[in-house]
Amino acid sequence: MSRDLTSERSRRFSESVIREMTRLCLQHDGVNLAQGFPDFPAPAALKQAAVRAIEADINQYAITWGAKRLREALVAKTRAFAGLEWNAETEITVCCGSTECMAATLLALVNPGEEVIVFEPFYENYGPDAILCGATPRFVRLREPDWAFDPAELDAAFSNRTKAIIINTPNNPTGKVFSREELGQIARLCQKWDAVAITDEIYEHIVYDGAEHISLATLDGMRERTVTISGISKTYSVTGWRIGYSLAPAPLTAAIRKVHDFLTVGAPAPLQDAAAEAVSFSREYYEQLADNYRQRRDYLVPALEGAGFRPFMPRGAYYVMTDISVFGFDDDVTFARHLVADGGVAAVPGSSFYSDPSAGRQRLRFHFARRPETLAAAVERLHRLRRRAPAS
Numbered sequence: 001m002s003r004d005l006t007s008e009r010s011r012r013f014s015e016s017v018i019r020e021m022t023r024l025c026l027q028h029d030g031v032n033l034a035q036g037f038p039d040f041p042a043p044a045a046l047k048q049a050a051v052r053a054i055e056a057d058i059n060q061y062a063i064t065w066g067a068k069r070l071r072e073a074l075v076a077k078t079r080a081f082a083g084l085e086w087n088a089e090t091e092i093t094v095c096c097g098s099t100e101c102m103a104a105t106l107l108a109l110v111n112p113g114e115e116v117i118v119f120e121p122f123y124e125n126y127g128p129d130a131i132l133c134g135a136t137p138r139f140v141r142l143r144e145p146d147w148a149f150d151p152a153e154l155d156a157a158f159s160n161r162t163k164a165i166i167i168n169t170p171n172n173p174t175g176k177v178f179s180r181e182e183l184g185q186i187a188r189l190c191q192k193w194d195a196v197a198i199t200d201e202i203y204e205h206i207v208y209d210g211a212e213h214i215s216l217a218t219l220d221g222m223r224e225r226t227v228t229i230s231g232i233s234k235t236y237s238v239t240g241w242r243i244g245y246s247l248a249p250a251p252l253t254a255a256i257r258k259v260h261d262f263l264t265v266g267a268p269a270p271l272q273d274a275a276a277e278a279v280s281f282s283r284e285y286y287e288q289l290a291d292n293y294r295q296r297r298d299y300l301v302p303a304l305e306g307a308g309f310r311p312f313m314p315r316g317a318y319y320v321m322t323d324i325s326v327f328g329f330d331d332d333v334t335f336a337r338h339l340v341a342d343g344g345v346a347a348v349p350g351s352s353f354y355s356d357p358s359a360g361r362q363r364l365r366f367h368f369a370r371r372p373e374t375l376a377a378a379v380e381r382l383h384r385l386r387r388r389a390p391a392s
Helices: 017-027 044-055 068-082 097-109 126-132 151-157 180-193 250-264 269-278 283-306 332-342 372-387
Strands: 092-095 115-120 136-143 162-168 196-200 226-231 244-247 310-312 319-323 363-367
Touching: 017 332, 044 269, 068 092, 068 244, 068 269, 092 097, 092 250, 097 126, 097 162, 097 196, 097 226, 097 244, 097 250, 115 126, 126 136, 136 151, 151 180, 162 180, 180 196, 283 310, 283 319, 283 372, 332 363
Parallel strands: 115 136, 115 162, 162 196, 196 226
Antiparallel strands: 092 244, 226 244, 310 319, 319 363
């Protein structure tokens, strides 16, 4: 009998369910409200900057940890929005998207056998990332309707084995924006147990209803033990450019840079140059961005409710989790496949965001990073679907 030629770690997680739903959507010519990327144009100024960079022959390797112009622009932006100072030479790493930033950070900081705390429902990459670095994920549940965590449960999750905690705010898939009080508890526990906080803040500028995005690194005692991860994909509607970055104290950054170097060498040079222009946009750009997404949210959420779903109103990001129990399906995967094959709309099964799939078996996630006419087409199909759904 021949041995298994694949690694044990690669058998502990599946391919992305989100991207699988995009493939099914293409197969059935559906409306894609599953994978969260916009179907409207990126800012003209950003595209023009990329063209200029290519024509100026900025087409060879940038320095491994990021083009100097972009790193300096990120220092200025972080100072303006978070009031934090970072050193462009020693504390910033530009990667191939925030996804690589997270993987490089965990590989750089976490040892096999250590634990990483992850809030669930979680963005589906976090579990596999922990597995790839040999860590054990420890899950803490966010509960509807406001996606709060139990402080006692979080406290119990920390121990001498805890190396890091991952915080995604604003959150994918729930739209939760962590409050200052919640972040304060996380900060106290990180300091008590000498753990690192790794924050995914890719939706930092997409918040609603007076919600405030607070960067954990701004809390007392946290700058020196926080890795702040973000990128340009969501804020500037260029998910295909793959420009992400991490901000961290120099000792952590040195380790992250080494791992990043041997994962990808560097992010695309002309797109880094263009990104430097984007992160220098005025505050008005970010205010308009949030307002545009608020309008889309305020259209889709009531429409989902009218179609029979029970949505949980998001306060940030551009996703909405829904309860599907009214439709009478036993599980979310079956319903999601039915929805795209017979209803022509793709969403993500909620079970893919939980360590225990049964916790999400009556949940679907939709996104609203779509043109108004695209959302209208999806809503029209969803309303037709309800009339032929099996009885609950």
